[in-house]
Amino acid sequence: MTQESNVLQFVPFNSFLDGGFWHKLSDNKLNHYGLDESIKPLTAWYYNGDSTGMPCRMNLEYTAFDNVGPPARCFRAHGNLYNKNTLDSFKEADKKQLLEELGSEIWKAVTTGSAITDPSKLSQFVLLAFADLKKYHYYFWFAFPAICPKTDFTLVKKPSKLSDKFSTEQISQLIDSYNNFQNSLKEYVGYFIIVEDTNTLIIDQLENTQKYLDDGKKVLFGFADPSTVESHPGWPLRNYLSLISYHWCKQLNNKVDIICFRYVSQAGIHNIGHSLYLTVNISTMSDIQDIPKCVGWEKNERQKLGPRFVNLSSSMDPSRLAESAVDLNLKLMRWRLLPELDLDVISQTKCLLLGAGTLGCNVARCLLGWGVRNITFIDNGRVSYSNPVRQTLFVFNDCKETAGGLLKAEAAADSLKKIFPGVNATGVNISIPMPGHTITDGAIKQTKDDIETLEKLVSAHDAIFLLLDTRESRWLPTLMAASKQKTVICAALGFDTFLVMRHGNQSYTDTGTSNVNIPLSQPIPGNHLGCYFCNDVVAPGDSTRDRTLDQQCTVSRPGMSFIASALAVELLVSLLQHKDKQTAPADTGVNDEINTECSLGLVPHQIRGFLSRYQQIMPASRAFDKCTACSKTVVQAYKDGGIEFLLKAFNEPHYLEDLTGLTLMHQETADAEVWDFDDEEEFSSMDTQ
Amino acid sequence: MSLGVISEEECFGFMEDFVQRSKKSSEPWDLMEHGGKLYIYLKSWKVLSNQKDHSKVSDNSSDRISEPVETETDHTICSDEFSNACILFEYYVIYSESYSVPVLYFNVYNSNGGLVSLSDVWDLVPAHYKERLEENRWTFITQSEHPYLGRPYYQLHPCHTATLMKDVTSMTSSNACSNYLLSWLSAVGPVVLLSLPLTLASDT
Structure with missing residues (x-):
């Protein structure tokens, strides 16, 4: 056991793969190998020029399959790829046998002497692999078979440095000789001999060893050493020593001098002085009858003899790639222009889109652009033949797929996922009950279910987009969102006019707030702003052309949906970027104001567009205390009465107006008008309706 | 060049010169060709001192799938105290026709x-x-597809290269090193851990 301290220890190879290797393996598996599990040849390379501290690497890259040879100044290793079809066959592969198979090949190359003429046969490896191409998971395990002698190789004395053994002159001679030798070959060779010939050091091929020994020359055995450890040689020496022992043990008197050739060139200066000089005790191996024992499975990251694993989905799975590319694009905007842009708050916002028509489709696409990942559509229609040209998530086939076309909500969600697989998109097919549309007894069960579904969806989302084509259908979601304090973005189209607005976000708890008078010169805070219904009831002020939108969005100029949808999404994003979020005061764009609380600029309450004049205005208006959808009275009645209250609102034509006091107000207004108008005016105003 | 942009021909010339200069260094770049277009690349391994391999941190799922093959410890294997983690930097410089400047692509691997x-x-x-x-x-x-390899790489976006190089080239005196690639890479390289040896700049 005292010998053990002298036992020569070797630095094992660490396999190092780059992404290109796995890309190529996946490509080969898909396009060439198929289920073929037969052994495939590989080429790897190692290098003896690393600086201290670098691990002893065996490199495999894209070219490993092509037999193009190692890069300049590097050394070839031959490999056998055992690519398994299943994880089970990977697990069950007989590791001992794999190692022995290749070990016996190496042994054959040693005993027949073919490794003397082609020493690269000493550097061989096994790669056992399983590629799960659905998940882009790769399991792999390398072995670098090394033949073991009967007794361990031991050091005669401590290793020394080449610079301690040779003079500076000899070393520079050796460098020249090395370069001349290697450059005279087709490819750098990792094993060679150094012979002293009339005071000069010559590097020569291994196959000339016998000749020099027979001539009585002193032969040093050199090899390209990938180890950078000061005291230990690298793995290639193992099989080299076996070869030397097998063939020349006797002639060398059981002792061999080894130069572990390490060649660093830095800033134009070449250096080999740090190479190790070893004198090793060997014993003959020519009497070995069987195949000697073989070692060499690589340890994994946890220093265990076990396989390694890599998950490359983030760089290889197309849908993961799409996600990271989209994210990077958005980050670029932040890095480049808006350092304060908060992308997380946008991507985390769950959006509920009521209506999967022309507005719904375009809003969804624009949300994708901003990195929103959760989008739910609600619609009760089917894709019809007129839809695809305007509704950008549908194609012709969606109309004829099933009788009457696919369900719009589901088709829109599917289409969104086709555009970007990283999105969590769902389509829900329900009808939204509307005030004034009587619910028959037979339909009550269905209506209640739909209401419940809608309530759950509103609760589960952060921003609700009202993109429906009728005014009445916006009522229930407006009310639900108001009672749950959700952000609401509403878009509506006329023929050549549009409205995009955010609903006010009233707190309803503080009794005083809704009546607080804010001076007209001050922007209206977000929690005092009106909803779609507040504004619709209040008659427009300035001109007949700026009047309230009509509700027939199907007869709108086709470009309007794109404009309005884009503004709707941008309005939400601006709101999310504002310091006060939902309570952000309404900017109206007068006096070239700038918004210092939002990095994206102004956060208006409404954007009203008039396409005939290519003009937009940004009015703001207060919440109306008699609003049929967002007033405290209605919200409270809904909270108290729940579904029973809703049924009354649907079934009784004047219920809401009575409840809010609108009936009374209308009476008062009508009375006032009777006094104001003379007969003639009354007739003319009726004509224009 | 006074506008910070260069022609494809100029760029290929700089690439050839650059590769020639780097031959003497410890990390020589390679000149490659794809469909008549030249580009250059470098692979550089770097040790993470006192750090574990990034890939070594997390997953031990592979441990479960196979039993160890050799139970007895092999005393002829040098202990692992010498095996530092290292990572591979892969750099490509490719000429962009639309920006009329070279573009740096890179990936870093465990x-x-x-x-x-x-x-x-x-x-x-x-x-x-x-x-x-x-x-x-x-x-x-940003991340984009490598124009020749068709795999995703990180890219130093070229849209500011011309602006930067306009300033650099206007400052460069006539006798200083005049390789555009060298000036540009030494300016932008360090942020992606690409450091060029000083010897590249010497004209001898």
């Missing part, structure tokens, strides 16, 4: 071939360059 994330890469950037990383506008990184 030993298992997995990509090192951008944020992990930036953790490795020396502190005094980090400031620059945050301040300077030409260091924006």
Whole structure:
């Protein structure tokens, strides 16, 4: 056991793969190998020029399959790829046998002497692999078979440095000789001999060893050493020593001098002085009858003899790639222009889109652009033949797929996922009950279910987009969102006019707030702003052309949906970027104001567009205390009465107006008008309706 | 060149000169050709001192799938105290016709071939360059497909290269090193841990 301290220890190879290797393996598996599990040849390379501290690497890259040879100044290793079809066959592969198979090949190359003429046969490896191409998971395990002698190789004395053994002159001679030798070959060779010939050091091929020994020359055995450890040689020496022992043990008197050739060139200066000089005790191996024992499975990251694993989905799975590319694009905007842009708050916002028509489709696409990942559509229609040209998530086939076309909500969600697989998109097919549309007894069960579904969806989302084509259908979601304090973005189209607005976000708890008078010169805070219904009831002020939108969005100029949808999404994003979020005061764009609380600029309450004049205005208006959808009275009645209250609102034509006091107000207004108008005016105003 | 942009022909010339210069260094670049277009590339392994391999941190799922093959310890294997973690930097410089400037593509790999994330890469950037990383506008990184390899790579976005190089080339005196690639890479390289040896700049 005292010998053990002298036992020569070797630095094992660490396999190092780059992404290109796995890309190529996946490509080969898909396009060439198929289920073929037969052994495939590989080429790897190692290098003896690393600086201290670098691990002893065996490199495999894209070219490993092509037999193009190692890069300049590097050394070839031959490999056998055992690519398994299943994880089970990977697990069950007989590791001992794999190692022995290749070990016996190496042994054959040693005993027949073919490794003397082609020493690269000493550097061989096994790669056992399983590629799960659905998940882009790769399991792999390398072995670098090394033949073991009967007794361990031991050091005669401590290793020394080449610079301690040779003079500076000899070393520079050796460098020249090395370069001349290697450059005279087709490819750098990792094993060679150094012979002293009339005071000069010559590097020569291994196959000339016998000749020099027979001539009585002193032969040093050199090899390209990938180890950078000061005291230990690298793995290639193992099989080299076996070869030397097998063939020349006797002639060398059981002792061999080894130069572990390490060649660093830095800033134009070449250096080999740090190479190790070893004198090793060997014993003959020519009497070995069987195949000697073989070692060499690589340890994994946890220093265990076990396989390694890599998950490359983030760089290889197309849908993961799409996600990271989209994210990077958005980050670029932040890095480049808006350092304060908060992308997380946008991507985390769950959006509920009521209506999967022309507005719904375009809003969804624009949300994708901003990195929103959760989008739910609600619609009760089917894709019809007129839809695809305007509704950008549908194609012709969606109309004829099933009788009457696919369900719009589901088709829109599917289409969104086709555009970007990283999105969590769902389509829900329900009808939204509307005030004034009587619910028959037979339909009550269905209506209640739909209401419940809608309530759950509103609760589960952060921003609700009202993109429906009728005014009445916006009522229930407006009310639900108001009672749950959700952000609401509403878009509506006329023929050549549009409205995009955010609903006010009233707190309803503080009794005083809704009546607080804010001076007209001050922007209206977000929690005092009106909803779609507040504004619709209040008659427009300035001109007949700026009047309230009509509700027939199907007869709108086709470009309007794109404009309005884009503004709707941008309005939400601006709101999310504002310091006060939902309570952000309404900017109206007068006096070239700038918004210092939002990095994206102004956060208006409404954007009203008039396409005939290519003009937009940004009015703001207060919440109306008699609003049929967002007033405290209605919200409270809904909270108290729940579904029973809703049924009354649907079934009784004047219920809401009575409840809010609108009936009374209308009476008062009508009375006032009777006094104001003379007969003639009354007739003319009726004509224009 | 006074506008900071160069022609394809000029760029290929600089590439050839650059590769020639780098031949003497410890990390020589390679000149490659694809469909008549030249580009250059470098592979550089770097040790993470006192750090575990990034790939070595997390997953031990592979341990379960196979029993160890050799139970007895092999005393002829040098202990693993010498095996530092290292990562591979792969750099490509490719001429962009639309921007009329060279573009730097790069990826960073763990030993298992997995990509090192951008944020992990930036953790490795020396502190005094980090400031620059945050301040300077030409260091924006995006991910795009390598034009020749067809695989995703990080890219130093070329849209600020011309602006930067306009300033650099106007400052360069006539006798200083005049390789555009060299000036540009030594300016932008450090933020992606690409450092060029000084000897590249010497004309001898």
